[in-house]
Amino acid sequence: MPDTATATAVRAPALELRGIRAGYGRLTVLHDVDLLVPAGKVVALLGPNGAGKTTTLSVASGRLAASGGHLHVGGQHVNGASAAALARAGVCRIPEGRGIFPTLTVSENLKLVSFLGRRADGVADQAYERFPKLRERRGQLAGTLSGGEQQMLAMARALGTDPGLLLLDEISMGLAPKVVADLYEVVGQLAATGISVLVVEQFVHTALAIADYAALMVQGRIVRMGEPADVQDALQATYLGGSAR
Amino acid sequence: MSTFVALTIVGLVSGCIYALTATGLVVTYTTAGVFNFAQGAMGMVAAFTFWQCWQGWGLPLWLSLLLVVGVAAPLFGLLVERVLFRRAAGAPPDQTLATTLALLLILLGFAFSVWPVKDPRILPRYAGSGSVTFLGITLSATQLLIIASTVAIAVLLRLLFSRTRLGLAMRAVVDDPDLLAMNGLEPARVQQLAWALSSTLAALSGVLLAPLVQLNVLNLTLLVVNGYAAAMVGRLRSLPVTAIGALGLGLAGSWSIGYLPDLSFVPQWFQATLQQGLPMLLLFVVLIVMRPDPLRAGAPRLNRPPRIPSARRAAVSGAGFVVAAAVFAAAAPGSWLDTGSRALVLAFCGLSLVLLTGYSGQVSLCTLSFVGIGSYAMGKVGGLGGVLVAVAATALVGALVALPTLRLRGLYLALATFAFGEVVDIGFFGHYFGASGTLRVDRIPVPGGGAGYFVFCAAVFAAGSVALLAVRRSRFGRRLAAMDDSPAASATLGMRLSRVKLGVFMVAAGTAGLGGALFGGLGAGIVSATDFATLQSCVLLLLLRIGGIKTVTGAFVAAVVTAVLPVVQQQVPSLGGLAYAVTGLGALTLAYAPGGLGGFLAELPRPHVPRVRWVVHA
Numbered sequence: 045m046p047d048t049a050t051a052t053a054v055r056a057p058a059l060e061l062r063g064i065r066a067g068y069g070r071l072t073v074l075h076d077v078d079l080l081v082p083a084g085k086v087v088a089l090l091g092p093n094g095a096g097k098t099t100t101l102s103v104a105s106g107r108l109a110a111s112g113g114h115l116h117v118g119g120q121h122v123n124g125a126s127a128a129a130l131a132r133a134g135v136c137r138i139p140e141g142r143g144i145f146p147t148l149t150v151s152e153n154l155k156l157v158s159f160l161g162r163r164a165d166g167v168a169d170q171a172y173e174r175f176p177k178l179r180e181r182r183g184q185l186a187g188t189l190s191g192g193e194q195q196m197l198a199m200a201r202a203l204g205t206d207p208g209l210l211l212l213d214e215i216s217m218g219l220a221p222k223v224v225a226d227l228y229e230v231v232g233q234l235a236a237t238g239i240s241v242l243v244v245e246q247f248v249h250t251a252l253a254i255a256d257y258a259a260l261m262v263q264g265r266i267v268r269m270g271e272p273a274d275v276q277d278a279l280q281a282t283y284l285g286g287s288a289r
Numbered sequence: 290m291s292t293f294v295a296l297t298i299v300g301l302v303s304g305c306i307y308a309l310t311a312t313g314l315v316v317t318y319t320t321a322g323v324f325n326f327a328q329g330a331m332g333m334v335a336a337f338t339f340w341q342c343w344q345g346w347g348l349p350l351w352l353s354l355l356l357v358v359g360v361a362a363p364l365f366g367l368l369v370e371r372v373l374f375r376r377a378a379g380a381p382p383d384q385t386l387a388t389t390l391a392l393l394l395i396l397l398g399f400a401f402s403v404w405p406v407k408d409p410r411i412l413p414r415y416a417g418s419g420s421v422t423f424l425g426i427t428l429s430a431t432q433l434l435i436i437a438s439t440v441a442i443a444v445l446l447r448l449l450f451s452r453t454r455l456g457l458a459m460r461a462v463v464d465d466p467d468l469l470a471m472n473g474l475e476p477a478r479v480q481q482l483a484w485a486l487s488s489t490l491a492a493l494s495g496v497l498l499a500p501l502v503q504l505n506v507l508n509l510t511l512l513v514v515n516g517y518a519a520a521m522v523g524r525l526r527s528l529p530v531t532a533i534g535a536l537g538l539g540l541a542g543s544w545s546i547g548y549l550p551d552l553s554f555v556p557q558w559f560q561a562t563l564q565q566g567l568p569m570l571l572l573f574v575v576l577i578v579m580r581p582d583p584l585r586a587g588a589p590r591l592n593r594p595p596r597i598p599s600a601r602r603a604a605v606s607g608a609g610f611v612v613a614a615a616v617f618a619a620a621a622p623g624s625w626l627d628t629g630s631r632a633l634v635l636a637f638c639g640l641s642l643v644l645l646t647g648y649s650g651q652v653s654l655c656t657l658s659f660v661g662i663g664s665y666a667m668g669k670v671g672g673l674g675g676v677l678v679a680v681a682a683t684a685l686v687g688a689l690v691a692l693p694t695l696r697l698r699g700l701y702l703a704l705a706t707f708a709f710g711e712v713v714d715i716g717f718f719g720h721y722f723g724a725s726g727t728l729r730v731d732r733i734p735v736p737g738g739g740a741g742y743f744v745f746c747a748a749v750f751a752a753g754s755v756a757l758l759a760v761r762r763s764r765f766g767r768r769l770a771a772m773d774d775s776p777a778a779s780a781t782l783g784m785r786l787s788r789v790k791l792g793v794f795m796v797a798a799g800t801a802g803l804g805g806a807l808f809g810g811l812g813a814g815i816v817s818a819t820d821f822a823t824l825q826s827c828v829l830l831l832l833l834r835i836g837g838i839k840t841v842t843g844a845f846v847a848a849v850v851t852a853v854l855p856v857v858q859q860q861v862p863s864l865g866g867l868a869y870a871v872t873g874l875g876a877l878t879l880a881y882a883p884g885g886l887g888g889f890l891a892e893l894p895r896p897h898v899p900r901v902r903w904v905v906h907a
Contacts, residue, residue: 107467127470137471145464148457156461158454160473201472 055083056119058209058240059104065112066103073099075264076113079242081209086231086241088251088272090279091261097244098140100261101211104242105137106130118208132160136207140214143198146187150178153186153197160205167204171196174203174230192223199230210234212243216250228254248279294426296547297540302432304539305439306498307568308532310516311523312446313490318525319463320483323374324382324700326389326827329513330396331488332495335362336509337404339496340412358492366488370481373877382699383652384883387834390827391876393510394869397824400506401866410504435497442490443532450528459483507824511711515568517704521575542567562716569715573708576701577693594770594839595884595891603758607751614747618740626739631811632852633746638804639833639844640753645797646830647838648761650773651790652703654826655690655710659683659798661718661821663805668730668816671809676733679806680799687798688791695787698776710823718818726818732810746807753800754841760796769793825851828872835875837887846886 059081066074073096081087089097102108103115106127115123117135131137145153154171158164172179175196181189186197195215202210212231216224224247232254235241245251252258258275260268268278310328317325325331335357342353373388404410419430428436450456458479461469466476494513502508515538522534545567549560563570598606614633618626638660645651663679670678694705722728735745760766768789771779780786808816819825829847830838836846854868861867882889 105471107470126475127467128473128475131471131473139468139471143468143471145461145468147464148461152457152460155454156457156469156472156474159458 057082057116058084058118059242060116061100061104061113062116063113064100064103064110064115066099066108066110068108072111073264074103074110077103077261077264077266079259079266079269081240081242082257083240084238085256086235086243086254088248088255088258089242089244089261090248090251090258090275094263095261096264097261098213099264101137101213101242101244104209105135105211107137134205134208135211136202136205136209137211138198138202138213138215140217142191142194143201144186144189144194146185148186149183150186150189150197151182154182154200154204157201157204160201162205167200170204171200175200192219192226195219195223195227199227202234203230207239210239210241212241212245214244214246216245216247224250252276292547296543298426298428298432300540300543301536302435302501302539303542304536305435306494306513307516307519307538308439308535309442309490309494309497310513311520311531311535312442312528313487313494314516314520315523315525315528315531316459316483316490317487318520320459321370321374321480322382323385323389324525324704325392325487326386327392327396328487328491328516329510330393330400331362331365331491332498332513333506333509334396334400334495335492336412336495336499337400337410337504337506339492339499340410340504341404344410344412354496358489358496362489362492363485366485367481369488370477370484374480374484375477383650383703384879386652386700386703387831387876387879390831391873391879393873394828394831394876395873397506397510398866398868398870398873401869404504404506406506412499412504414500431500438493438497442493446528455479455482518568518572518575518708521572521579521704524579538568538571541571558716558720561719562712565719566712566715569708569711573705573712576697576705576708579701595837595888597761598758600755600759600762603755607755610751611744611748615744618743623739626743627811628852628856630739630743630746631808632849633743633750634804634807634811634848635829635851636845636848637746637750637753637807638801639829639847640750640757640841641797641800641804642830642833643838643841643844644757644760644769644800645793646833647840647843648766648773649769649790649793651793652699652706652830653797654703654707654830655713655823656797656801656829657821657826658710658713658717658823659687659801660805660808661713661816661818662686663802664730664808664816664821665717665721665728665805666802667733667806667809668728671731673733675809676803676806679802681802683802683805684795684799687795690798691791691794695790707823707827710826714818714821714823718821722818727815728818729814730809730816731814733806742810749807750845754844757841765789765792828868831872831876833885834879835872835885837885837889837891839884840887840891842887842890843885 057080059079061077061079064074064077064079065072077096077100079087079089079100089100091097099108103110104117106122106125106129110123114121117130117133122130122133125133145156148156151168154168155164157167168182172182175193177193178196178200181193186194189197199215210231215227219227228250231241231243235254243251243255252272255272257270258272259266260275260278268275310332314325314328317323338361339353339357342348342356343350348356369392373392374385414429414431421428421430421433448456450460458469458474459482461472462476462479462483469476469479491513494516495509498512499509502512516535519531519535519538522537523529523531542564545564549555549563552560617629621629638656641659642653642656645653645656663683666679666682667675669675690706690709694702697705718726732742735742737744761769768779768784771782771784772786772789776786808820829851832847832850833843836843836850850871851868854871858867879885884892
């Protein structure tokens with residue numbers, strides 16, 4: 045475990061979940077989740093299907109209200125804050141699937157980012173610079189882009205807004221390895237600028253390569269958290285059956 | 290100026306009104322996912338409020354316009370979103386449909402009680418009798434105003450959606466409300482603005498339409514409803530196509546009034562149906578022709594359907610019900626018995642909705658049309674033969690409605706049945722029930738006078754209920770429940786959805802037809818077409834939902850309320866529109882108890898009586 049005492053003394057953790065319970069209707073998915081993303085660090089959230097990883101991100105981004113426990117973002121208690129309010133406060137979530145508006149054009153998608161308080165052209169310039177493909181396709185409907193281009197467009201929101209906390213949900217899903225590598229290079233660059241990142245990823249090694257810490261989640265609970273090397277054994281033992289790639 | 294040009298102008302003017310309504314519909318449907326059945330009623334109330342400000346209180350015209358269209362209408366839109374639809378985000382379409390129907394009825398009830406029908410109200414034409422002549426074409430000031438405002442609105446909306454960040458957000462919320470929140474914008478706020486915009490458009494269409502027609506609550510509501518067809522032409526998505534559809538609809542309506550009478554080979558009643566029912570016919574046709582949505586596996590529903598009583602329990606309760614009815618018949622005064630019989634007949638008709646909508650999930654807004662057709666058959670044939678003809682005829686008509694609509698579900702099916710009901714109102718009841726709108730229908734011969742018929746109706750309802758519950762427990766009933774839960778899953782299991790749907794439609798229509806035959810002899814043997822109006826079908830459906838649409842209790846409760854409320858209203862005439870308002874307000878409780886009263890009762894804990902079989906060892 046990181047030395048939390050000194051970490052808080054310097055800078056409050058970017059995200060802290062304390063005893064979080066959450067679910068959908070009568071179904072409880074998260075039972076007593078404790079999770080910490082120290083400021084400026086990358087944490088990989090790993091676990092089998094249905095463990096509650098996406099639900100954890102939903103709670104952290106304000107999409108889903110926790111039915112119990114405490115949610116802290118940047119040291120502030122933010123239980124009950126809406127997803128939009130948290131987004132404006134600097135929590136940037138790139139959702140599972142494709143985080144784009146398919147019936148809007150690429151440039152219109154980027155323009156919407158300006159509701160986060162950034163100038164629209166600044167966001168677009170930054171996105172086009174990092175992903176030149178997007179500039180070529182700026183007048184095209186986002187839904188007609190390839191999967192990789194759509195994910196680049198989704199990542200452009202993280203690039204252009206300088207968030208405090210980045211929540212990534214399986215951004216590699218359904219993409220070619222080369223595109224995945226490219227996207228994770230961007231994630232690495234963002235992390236290097238001091239942005240805290242919580243990443244959910246099915247390619248364990250890809251995620252662990254950039255992660256400072258890893259948390260293993262099983263059946264709605266965090267069962268292990270620590271340095272990637274510490275978690276690796278537990279990973280293989282608990283759910284991957286030794287077949288992590 | 291030639292007749293053609295004059296007709297074209299009239300058509301364009303009504304097309305403009307349709308376009309305004311339809312645009313409002315599309316805006317709320319795309320941004321908030323709600324098809325607002327109350328759009329017409331909102332326009333109607335706006336027109337009346339406008340009359341109140343301008344003519345009633347004598348405010349200047351500009352101030353009245355500003356107050357109604359600029360202030361009251363947007364505020365009302367905000368209120369509707371906040372109170373009725375914020376909680377229902379992501380609710381199944383039939384629930385939001387019920388909510389908008391409830392809003393429609395509340396507004397009707399409100400209008401009927403605030404502006405009683407007996408005092409006539411006339412809205413003068415704007416700018417008096419002024420007119421403008423341009424290129425030899427003369428337009429009245431009102432016509433010019435309507436066309437100019439519609440063009441202005443179209444341009445403004447175009448600018449809003451293509452140039453502004455807000456318009457962009459309104460388009461984005463259609464795609465993905467959650468993602469919009471991740472961009473820092475509250476989706477609910479955007480949807481609220483969409484409601485305000487839509488309400489303003491409704492008010493504008495009502496205010497512009499009112500001087501052209503008389504200020505009549507139902508007429509005004511239904512005229513605006515005609516815009517639905519235009520919205521459907523644009524597939525509830527495209528505003529330009531919607532506008533084209535609206536103008537086409539207006540022109541077709543106007544030309545049909547001008548030129549159809551020249552075609553002497555077209556029978557008179559058919560001409561009348563075409564002229565008045567054109568928008569609804571078009572709505573029906575568009576729905577049938579439209580490419581249907583693909584079958585999708587729905588999200589699992591977490592609320593459990595109510596328990597189905599066992600055969601024994603049903604039989605015992607049924608027998609008890611008949612005995613209770615016999616005691617009531619012996620004790621109650623004669624005037625109560627007619628109302629009571631009416632309630633029982635309606636309850637029997639309600640059973641057809643329990644089967645069709647409750648068990649099978651097929652929303653129908655035209656149940657009473659079948660009842661009316663059954664009544665007509667009974668009136669023409671009479672006796673027991675009349676009952677048989679009524680059942681056979683309605684089952685056949687049910688099949689005719691079901692066949693083209695087999696692939697429609699949810700909202701689209703509801704709209705198709707609504708359109709069918711309206712067409713039947715205009716073309717069938719309007720013609721065959723004569724100018725008075727009434728028909729003499731005699732009772733089937735039952736001994737014992739009014740009391741005897743009352744007990745007979747109770748027995749028929751009880752038998753129908755027992756049979757319905759038996760159907761629900763049967764193989765066919767399980768198929769219906771499966772189809773309601775997930776058409777996609779049922780299809781993958783090899784179930785032929787079209788056969789099951791056709792079957793259930795025919796049985797439900799036949800049941801309604803039988804109910805129609807039983808109407809004979811009620812109210813001194815005169816049945817009235819207004820009892821079978823599509824709007825009444827909507828009321829019945831809502832009451833059933835309140836009573837619990839998956840239960841026999843629901844049918845009974847709905848029928849008693851339907852039969853008793855008009856009697857109450859007769860006693861207290863000041864409560865105009867009471868039935869509408871009560872139904873509408875009651876339907877709002879559905880947000881809290883989706884199963885209705887029947888669902889609530891069926892879930893009450895029962896005393897647990899252990900059955901122990903002692904095994905005695907020798």
